[in-house]
Each structure stands twice: as structure tokens, then as C-alpha cells.
Amino acid sequence: MTENALIRWLRRQEPALAELLGDDAAVLPPLPSPAVTVDSQIAGIHFPEGLDPALLAQRLLAVNLSDLAAMGASPRYGFLTLSVPEGFDHRRFFRAFLKACRIFGVRLAGGDLASCRQVTTSLTLVGELPPGGHWLKRSTGRARHDLWLGGTVGESALGYHLLAAGAQWQGNRISLPKHFEAPTTVARAARRAIRRHLRPSPQLELGRWLGQQGAGGAIDISDGLSLDLHRLCEASGTGAEVFTQQLPTAPKFEELCRQLDQPPLDLALSGGEDYVLLFSLPTGTTPPNEFGCYPIGRLTQTGDLLAVTSETTQPLRAVGWDHLARPSH
Amino acid sequence: MTENALIRWLRRQEPALAELLGDDAAVLPPLPSPAVTVDSQIAGIHFPEGLDPALLAQRLLAVNLSDLAAMGASPRYGFLTLSVPEGFDHRRFFRAFLKACRIFGVRLAGGDLASCRQVTTSLTLVGELPPGGHWLKRSTGRARHDLWLGGTVGESALGYHLLAAGAQWQGNRISLPKHFEAPTTVARAARRAIRRHLRPSPQLELGRWLGQQGAGGAIDISDGLSLDLHRLCEASGTGAEVFTQQLPTAPKFEELCRQLDQPPLDLALSGGEDYVLLFSLPTGTTPPNEFGCYPIGRLTQTGDLLAVTSETTQPLRAVGWDHLARPSH
Numbered sequence: 173m174t175e176n177a178l179i180r181w182l183r184r185q186e187p188a189l190a191e192l193l194g195d196d197a198a199v200l201p202p203l204p205s206p207a208v209t210v211d212s213q214i215a216g217i218h219f220p221e222g223l224d225p226a227l228l229a230q231r232l233l234a235v236n237l238s239d240l241a242a243m244g245a246s247p248r249y250g251f252l253t254l255s256v257p258e259g260f261d262h263r264r265f266f267r268a269f270l271k272a273c274r275i276f277g278v279r280l281a282g283g284d285l286a287s288c289r290q291v292t293t294s295l296t297l298v299g300e301l302p303p304g305g306h307w308l309k310r311s312t313g314r315a316r317h318d319l320w321l322g323g324t325v326g327e328s329a330l331g332y333h334l335l336a337a338g339a340q341w342q343g344n345r346i347s348l349p350k351h352f353e354a355p356t357t358v359a360r361a362a363r364r365a366i367r368r369h370l371r372p373s374p375q376l377e378l379g380r381w382l383g384q385q386g387a388g389g390a391i392d393i394s395d396g397l398s399l400d401l402h403r404l405c406e407a408s409g410t411g412a413e414v415f416t417q418q419l420p421t422a423p424k425f426e427e428l429c430r431q432l433d434q435p436p437l438d439l440a441l442s443g444g445e446d447y448v449l450l451f452s453l454p455t456g457t458t459p460p461n462e463f464g465c466y467p468i469g470r471l472t473q474t475g476d477l478l479a480v481t482s483e484t485t486q487p488l489r490a491v492g493w494d495h496l497a498r499p500s501h
Numbered sequence: 502m503t504e505n506a507l508i509r510w511l512r513r514q515e516p517a518l519a520e521l522l523g524d525d526a527a528v529l530p531p532l533p534s535p536a537v538t539v540d541s542q543i544a545g546i547h548f549p550e551g552l553d554p555a556l557l558a559q560r561l562l563a564v565n566l567s568d569l570a571a572m573g574a575s576p577r578y579g580f581l582t583l584s585v586p587e588g589f590d591h592r593r594f595f596r597a598f599l600k601a602c603r604i605f606g607v608r609l610a611g612g613d614l615a616s617c618r619q620v621t622t623s624l625t626l627v628g629e630l631p632p633g634g635h636w637l638k639r640s641t642g643r644a645r646h647d648l649w650l651g652g653t654v655g656e657s658a659l660g661y662h663l664l665a666a667g668a669q670w671q672g673n674r675i676s677l678p679k680h681f682e683a684p685t686t687v688a689r690a691a692r693r694a695i696r697r698h699l700r701p702s703p704q705l706e707l708g709r710w711l712g713q714q715g716a717g718g719a720i721d722i723s724d725g726l727s728l729d730l731h732r733l734c735e736a737s738g739t740g741a742e743v744f745t746q747q748l749p750t751a752p753k754f755e756e757l758c759r760q761l762d763q764p765p766l767d768l769a770l771s772g773g774e775d776y777v778l779l780f781s782l783p784t785g786t787t788p789p790n791e792f793g794c795y796p797i798g799r800l801t802q803t804g805d806l807l808a809v810t811s812e813t814t815q816p817l818r819a820v821g822w823d824h825l826a827r828p829s830h
Binding site: 255 | 503504505523524525526527528529531532533534535536537538539540541543545546547567568569571572574578580581582584610611612613615616617618619621623625626627628636638639640720721736823
């Protein structure tokens with residue numbers, strides 16, 4: 173398929189696209205308060221080579237939406253680059269991408285297609301402040317705020333290790349690594365970890381709720397709880413205490429860690445790519461139950477970050493995913 | 502260097518960055534009329550492997566600015582993704598990138614760094630309509646408009662062929678292919694073609710002047726004159742006549758084509774990556790001399806695109822660069 177043929181096909185899928193895709197740049201309606209974010213997804217780095225293009229499309233969008241969620245923004249427009257080797261199923265990618273865009277209220281407004289030996293894609297999202305919202309910032313955490321997580325941590329890293337050990341997701345079927353033998357409940361948890369890793373859920377609703385509170389700092393967990401907490405605290409000028417015995421993890425998390433020979437606390441603290449929000453709120457303000465949030469500690473006056481258990485208090489090191497380190501998948 | 506160390510270094514280079522780079526997304530000032538464009542540059546596809554990171558930075562920005570030029574926009578903000586193998590000189594890239602951004606009035610407002618086997622980078626630019634401007638569109642060409650080029654065509658393709666034959670640009674020195682033997686004037690033209698290919702000049706001033714006229718269609722020549730003219734005519738609902746004996750080419754163009762065994766007319770019509778504007782204007786309106794524009798034909802009522810010489814009239818085929826075709830560099 174030529175580029176022109178693909179663009180014609182795309183316009184048929186989404187007639188509203190034609191208006192925005194026809195020129196060298198897309199002219200958007202006035203944006204009183206635009207928030208812009210960009211992220212890449214590269215085969216062999218962010219996801220396994222050979223991943224279903226439909227899953228890649230969903231992951232690309234979700235990971236980027238998570239950044240807007242951490243700002244309390246509502247997504248509006250997307251700009252895509254997609255550079256792939258011969259044989260890549262563009263239509264499968266775009267069908268899934270456009271469907272996911274519709275679900276989250278994103279309009280694909282422009283892009284760039286190219287060929288490349290390694291599947292490489294990036295997405296720029298433009299979001300807006302919803303009515304009555306305030307921007308969520310990393311810098312607005314305050315000492316004595318409670319520290320919260322929007323969901324469990326470490327599960328995505330388990331999914332990563334399962335994929336590294338040979339698990340695969342093809343069509344509707346997730347197959348576990350050959351040597352993996354576990355009770356049904358653990359196998360089910362393993363499949364869920366793989367889904368969590370490849371297709372995370374951006375917490376846009378929670379982000380908007382937080383933005384309406386007008387107090388507290390927020391960041392999304394992409395590089396690991398401890399590293400992202402360091403960023404939040406650095407920007408806010410606070411320290412933090414994390415009750416590490418209280419960290420929320422997925423069902424059967426410890427059993428899966430044992431199976432995969434991974435230390436559970438390390439995965440929870442530095443596994444990364446959980447794409448839940450890490451945020452602070454004044455004591456007494458509690459997120460609605462529907463968001464499934466967990467209190468995990470509090471922000472403090474001093475610059476130290478501490479891991480606190482019932483027995484010990486230790487420094488919490490800023491260890492996590494470094495994007496300039498070697499390839500991972 | 503870790504990602505955090507690089508970001509700290511970047512903030513020292515450009516203190517204004519700190520404000521925009523500190524959160525999961527950049528919050529921009531209100532944009533009454535934003536134009537957004539995105540383009541990638543990938544090693545081995547858009548430029549030769551091993552290219553000086555400073556040249557890559559300049560090329561990435563120039564190619565994207567050319568899209569804003571074709572809209573009559575003024576550039577404002579940039580969002581970068583940069584995914585590179587170990588050993589890539591990030592600081593050299595960013596020093597050149599930030600310098601070029603300052604020259605063109607672009608503020609780097611966000612980005613994403615990753616590792617990747619192939620140097621892969623994309624840039625999203627946000628531009629605005631300058632005071633008194635109108636958007637330039639592909640669709641606003643009209644029958645009987647004169648057709649103009651903002652500069653010469655085919656020179657960039659010559660530069661590409663010289664690089665493919667072994668020419669190199671390192672530091673300040675451009676070395677020509679080993680077997681290349683030509684008089685000094687031709688060798689000078691060869692070096693200029695390489696510079697033109699690797700470091701094109703976006704025609705932002707010309708674009709803004711065209712935007713002030715409020716009439717005529719425009720596109721930038723990225724995929725080749727004939728293919729981009731087909732796009733302009735398709736969007737405008739016109740045909741075109743191109744006086745192919747009158748196409749503007751660089752000095753010594755024919756000699757260089759002979760040296761490289763390339764057909765001059767093919768290069769001029771479908772070489773691509775010239776990054777000059779192709780535009781139409783009502784008869785009687787002439788761009789100021791300073792822009793160095795050339796009349797090359799006119800738009801017509803019928804849907805046909807014709808190559809017209811003093812002897813013949815032939816169909817002008819839509820042949821040019823297809824981004825889904827195989828790797829090129």
C-alpha cells in the first residue's frame with residue numbers, strides 16, 4: 173500500500189479527519205489553556221518486537237493519556253508518527269487506534285508515516301482544562317499532605333518479566349511461558365499482569381477529580397514509584413514517608429514474584445509503567461471509593477524520602493527506569 | 502549520562518525550559534489559532550547513518566518549520582522525541598537544536614528521551630497565525646492562478662545521490678565521493694547540494710508574505726514537485742500546466758546530474774526534499790524579489806496536470822517519494 177492509498181483509506185474510516193489531515197499542518201480551534209505532551213513507543217524498548225499492531229496502538233494512546241491524566245486535563249487532539257518495517261499491518265493499527273481515540277475523546281489531527289527497521293511510533297496529545305478544573309502539578313504537594321496511589325504497583329513489571337520469559341499475547345489468547353506451572357488463580361493473575369503491562373488504563377477521571385480539588389501534587393507512575401516520588405518531592409520541596417508494608421499490589425502478586433524469582437518490594441517500588449497516579453491531598457480529603465485509591469504515606473517537611481515499616485525506617489532510593497539505559501524488551 | 506542528568510543539563514542551557522519541562526505535560530499560554538505539525542527524521546531513511554547530531558538537529562527543525570511556512574504560520578513551541586543508541590552525543594544535538602530554535606523563535610516545551618538501535622527523532626511544532634495573516638491552504642488554488650516555486654528544485658536530490666555515493670559532511674568539511682572528479686565550480690555546486698539536502702532552509706518569511714495576500718494555495722515541496730503539485734491541485738479542484746523547460750535549478754545542476762548519471766528533469770520533478778514553497782497567486786501578484794521565486798506555470802480548470810514544453814504537451818505523472826516504500830539512505 174502506498175502512503176496516498178493509506179491516507180485515502182484513513183479518511184474513509186474517519187470522515188472528520190479529512191478536514192484536519194489535508195494540509196501541511198492542522199489548524200485547531202482556539203485553545204484557551206492547552207496542555208501538550210509527547211511520548212514514544214519503540215519495539216524492543218517499550219514493548220516486545222512482533223507485538224500485535226492493535227495492542228501497540230492502544231498502548232501508545234494509553235501511555236500518553238496517562239500524562240494528561242496526571243495534569244487533570246481532558247484530551248482533545250492527537251498527532252501521530254508511525255515508522256515501521258515492510259509488512260506492518262497499518263490498517264489493523266489504525267482501526268484500533270481510531271477506536272481507542274473515540275473512547276477517550278481524542279481526535280487524530282495529523283501525523284507522519286515513514287518506513288523504519290524497528291517499529292517506532294510517537295504521539296503528541298493536546299488536552300484542555302475541564303470546566304472548574306485546576307492544573308495538577310508535581311510542584312503543589314505540601315508537607316503533611318497524605319500520599320496516595322491510584323491503584324496497585326508492580327503488576328506491570330510482572331507482566332514485563334512474563335513477556336521476557338516467553339509469554340505471548342496473540343489475538344485474544346495470552347500464552348504463558350513454557351516452564352510456567354502454577355495453580356489456575358496464579359495463572360489468571362499472570363495473564364492479568366501481561367494485560368496490565370501491554371494495555372494500561374489511564375486514570376483520566378481520577379485526574380479530573382483531583383484537578384477539581386485545587387490542592388495536592390500529582391505525577392503518573394511511569395518510571396517506578398520511588399523515582400517518580402522523588403520527582404514529585406523535588407518539585408514540591410518536600411520529603412516523604414512511604415509505608416512500604418502498605419503498598420497496594422495486585423492479587424497473587426507475591427506468588428507470581430516467587431514464580432519469577434523477583435523481589436516483590438523492588439518490583440512495587442521501582443518496576444515502573446504502572447500508569448496509576450501518585451498524588452498528595454490535604455489530610456481529611458479522600459478520593460471517592462470508585463477510583464480505588466490507596467493511602468501509602470505522607471509528605472514531610474524535610475527533604476528526605478523514607479521507607480517506613482513497623483520495625484525500621486530506611487532511606488528510599490531513587491531507583492527506577494532510566495530511558496537512556498540499554499534496551500529492555 | 503542518565504536521563505535525569507541530561508534534563509538537569511538542559512535546564513541549565515535554557516533556564517526558560519524549566520517552567521515548561523517540569524510536569525507530565527506542558528501548559529501553554531492561550532492559543533487563539535494554533536497550527537500543529539509533526540514530522541520524523543530517522544537514520545538510514547531521511548538522513549545517512551552516522552550523521553553529525555548537530556546537523557540532524559538542524560535538519561529536524563528545518564523540515565518541520567517548512568510545514569509551518571507552507572501554512573503562513575509563525576512557529577512558537579516544539580515538542581521533541583529523541584531515541585538513540587548508546588554513544589549518541591546528546592549534548593551536541595541539543596546545543597545545535599536550542600540554538601536553531603532561538604533563531605526561529607521556537608521554544609522547546611517538552612519531549613521524550615529513549616534508547617533505540619536506530620537514531621529516531623520526531624518534532625511536533627505549534628505555530629500561530631501572525632497579525633494580519635490568513636492560513637495558507639492546499640485547497641485555495643484557483644484556475645488561472647500563476648504557479649510559483651520559492652526556489653530551485655532537484656538540488657536536494659543531487660545532495661542525496663552524492664551522499665549515497667560516499668560524500669560525507671564532518672565538522673566543517675564536506676568531502677566528495679572518491680571517484681568524483683570535476684572542475685572546482687562543479688565541486689563547489691556538489692558541496693552546496695549536500696548542504697541543501699542535509700540542512701534545508703524553511704521559507705517562513707515567504708509563507709507569511711503569502712498568508713498576507715489572502716489568495717492562492719500553497720504546499721511545501723517535500724515529496725517532489727510533481728507529487729506535491731498533484732496534492733495541491735487535488736485539494737483545490739484544479740488542473741495545472743507546468744512549463745518544464747522553465748523549472749528553476751541550481752547553478753551547475755546539469756553538469757552535476759551528468760556526473761552522477763541522473764536525468765535532470767526527473768530529479769527536478771520528483772527528487773523531493775527541496776523544502777521550497779509551491780504556491781499559486783492571482784495573475785498580476787508577484788512575490789517581492791528578495792524571496793527569489795520563479796513562475797513555473799499556471800493552474801487550470803480541468804483536472805489534468807500537464808508538462809508543457811515549446812514542442813510537446815504531456816501528462817505530468819504523480820511520481821515522487823513514498824514514505825511507505827523501502828529505506829532510502
